[in-house]
Amino acid sequence: MEPLLKVEALHKRYGNKTALREVSLQIEPGRIVGLVGSNGSGKSTLMRIVAGLLMPESGSVRIRGHRPGTRSKSLVSFMPDHPSFESWMTVADALKFQQDFFADFDTDKSERMLEFMRLSRSDKIASLSKGMQERLQLTLALSRRAALYLLDEPIGGVDPVARDHILDALIEFYEEDSSVIVSTHLIADIERIFDEVLMIRGGSLILQGDAEQIRLTSGKSIDQLFKEMYAEC
Numbered sequence: 638m639e640p641l642l643k644v645e646a647l648h649k650r651y652g653n654k655t656a657l658r659e660v661s662l663q664i665e666p667g668r669i670v671g672l673v674g675s676n677g678s679g680k681s682t683l684m685r686i687v688a689g690l691l692m693p694e695s696g697s698v699r700i701r702g703h704r705p706g707t708r709s710k711s712l713v714s715f716m717p718d719h720p721s722f723e724s725w726m727t728v729a730d731a732l733k734f735q736q737d738f739f740a741d742f743d744t745d746k747s748e749r750m751l752e753f754m755r756l757s758r759s760d761k762i763a764s765l766s767k768g769m770q771e772r773l774q775l776t777l778a779l780s781r782r783a784a785l786y787l788l789d790e791p792i793g794g795v796d797p798v799a800r801d802h803i804l805d806a807l808i809e810f811y812e813e814d815s816s817v818i819v820s821t822h823l824i825a826d827i828e829r830i831f832d833e834v835l836m837i838r839g840g841s842l843i844l845q846g847d848a849e850q851i852r853l854t855s856g857k858s859i860d861q862l863f864k865e866m867y868a869e870c
């Protein structure tokens with residue numbers, strides 16, 4: 638059977654700056670995967686290529702066997718790392734926009750998520766705090782019945798207590814036979830939810846595997862290991 642996501646020898650440059658080097662990975666259904674790396678390590682670039690929003694120089698991406706394109710976009714729900722709304726919109730407008738755009742939008746789920754996230758349909762997006770905007774982005778992304786969710790820094794703008802609430806939402810609302818890739822550099826706050834870890838540095842994957850296995854083998858948390866591996870360079 639085809640894996641949910643298969644990436645082979647992906648290479649991406651911006652001008653003369655190399656953002657991804659020979660990145661290969663495979664993800665099966667039902668996994669929460671942490672894509673961890675410091676600023677500028679290539680996390681967003683990898684996600685945007687898998688989402689079909691950016692072209693690599695070389696290498697291949699297959700989502701259930703499909704190249705990034707119309708079919709794969711119906712399987713992938715992407716939450717970008719900065720808001721993609723128009724400032725005049727209300728929360729209800731953003732939901733309507735998402736619903737019109739994606740046939741797999743689940744209205745019941747979006748209503749339950751709004752309540753969980755303490756968002757109101759009449760709120761003006763421009764007046765929401767950064768953390769509340771992230772809650773809305775996550776609501777929009779997880780309200781689709783997708784096979785693969787790509788969440789780019791979903792907890793960057795929220796305080797530590799709200800972070801736990803957002804992670805609880807993620808576990809509660811993602812489809813169990815789908816997979817989620819969550820990019821972050823806030824590893825200590827989020828590693829409890831990871832089944833697998835992809836550690837990226839300077840555009841190269843330097844560690845990948847089962848989160849529990851990595852902790853058992855190294856005797857360290859993913860956060861400690863990350864700090865040590867980054868300190869080496």
Ligand SMILES: Nc1ncnc2c1ncn2[C@@H]1O[C@H](COP(=O)(O)OP(=O)(O)OP(=O)(O)O)[C@@H](O)[C@H]1O
Pocket residue numbers: 651652654655656674675676677678679680681682683718822
């Ligand atoms: N549009 C662009 N033009 C030129 N260089 C870019 C562009 N986008 C990203 N880069 C560079 O590519 C590298 C990888 O960037 P990317 O945004 O993928 O990293 P990231 O791990 O997501 O970082 P952050 O955690 O800060 O969001 C960085 O050196 C960045 O400066």
